Amino acid sequence: MKVLRLLHRWTGGLIGLLLALLGFTGALLVHEDAFLRATTPHAADAQRQDAATLAAMATKVFAAEDRPRSIVLATERMGLHKLAYKAEERAAYADQDGDIVQSWTSNWARPEIWIFDFHHHLFNGDAGEIVGGIAGLAGLGFVTTGLILWWPTRRMFHVRLWPRSMKRAAVVHHHRDLGVLVAPLLILSLTTGAAMNLKWFSQALRAPFSPPAVMERASAAPKLKGGALAKDLDWAKAIGQAxxxxxxxxxxTISLPQKKGGLIAIRLRQQAEWLPNGRSMAWFDPATGAMVASRDAQALPLGSRIANLDFPLHAAKVGGLAYRLVMTVSGLTLTLLGTLAVVTFWGNPSGSPRRGRGRPPRRSIARG
Structure with missing residues (x-):
């Protein structure tokens, strides 16, 4: 138990701050749509999904001289389309008629963008994504060892949002009890986060349901070649076929070919899919607009369908306001636990009780 206690303390002291920041930024991102609706023109517009409106918008946006490479379409909770361009950080919001509302060339220009970049990539692309996934696994170990260490003290369990005092003993007691209380939420958040960032971990979790090779094949794009993108492509025809x-x-989403011979890809979300952007796909020849292949997300292997639940569960994209509030509590609790772990550890890395600095009491001298 002593070794486990040391492992738990050092883990919390070394990565507690990172976990705290991931928890805090995650709690903010849960409410990204509400932030945009409150601060950005047309973000509160009602979603329009009729083929005529979508086709007119796509025709207008992709006819621009400097056209985007893809469009993420408006949702029920956010009435703007998001346009992504070839330049890595260039993007824009457009209303549902295709008119640009806001554009930027740096992630730092939009708070929701740089917060997401930190939460998912730690400002460091794929390398940061891997580090974040490893931090998630370490957090799972942190929760597991915390539960084991709490068990002998379970009779002293109390529900407190804040320690009764900032003395080390009170903080540690509060840390253990609060951690146990929200452990199921932390396990859900940390597991889904690590699975999204670490492919091998995701495959290991789904392997009992579907072999990784089977999932890879089922998710692969069709090996077909398309023609050159037509200048007057009939978007109404393509969208209607989808x-x-x-x-x-x-x-x-609507994506143009990324290389010569590529296909136009339209992504759809069927009603049974939890993933916000869905995994059902339709591919089109850029020269003619004819659909050449499709993929039904409901027909994917079981392991793939389970993996598609990671993001909606992690980012509270299902369950409405109630679940968003639950995951907000999870993120803020991780922030508090990680911060207090760092404070208590670096305030006393050894974990040993501190001796008072006062002089020892004088011994009484017996008089005879």
């Missing part, structure tokens, strides 16, 4: 292939599905 809606016919997946009746009742929500159109989510």
């Amino acid at each position: 809606q016919t292939r997946f009746p009742g599905a929500e159109m989510r």
Whole structure:
């Protein structure tokens, strides 16, 4: 138990601050749509999904001289389209008629963008993504060892939002009890976060349901070549075919070919899919607008369908306001636990009780 206690203390002292920052930024991102609706023109507009509106918007946006490479379409909670360009950090918000509302060339220009970049990439691209995933695994170990260390003290359990005092003993007691109280939420957040960042971890979790090779094949894009992108592409035709292939599905993204011979890709979310942008796909020849392939997300291997639940559960994209509040509590609790872990550790790395600095009491001398 002593070794476990030391491992728990050092883990919290070394990565507690990172976990705290990930928890805090995650809690903020849960409410990204509400922030945009309150601060950005047209973000509160009602979603329009009819083929005519979508086709007119796509025609207008992609006809621009400096056209974007993809469009993430408006949702029920956020009425703006997001445009992504070839330049890595260049992007824009457009209303549902295709008019640019705001554009930027640096992630630092938009708070929701740089907060996401930190939360998912630690400002360091793929390398930061891996570090974040490892931090998530360390956090899982932190929760597990914390539960084991709490068990012998379970009779002293108390629910407190804040320590009764800032003395080390009171902080440690509060840390253990609060950690146990929210442990299921932390396990959910940390597991889904690590699975999204670390491919091998995600595959290991889904392997009992579907072999990784089977999932890879099922998720691969079709090996077909398309022609050159037509200047007058009939977007109404392409969008209509996608809606016919997946009746009742929500159109989510439209992407132009990224290289010569590539295909136009339209991504849709069927009603049974939890993932906000869905995993159902339709591919089109850029020269003619004819649909050449499709993929039904509901027909993917079981392991893939389980993996598609990671993001909506992690980012509270299901369950409405109630679940968003639950995941906000999870993020803020991780912030508090990580911060207090760092404070108590670096205030006393050894964990040994501190002796008072006063002089020892005088011994009484017996008189005879």
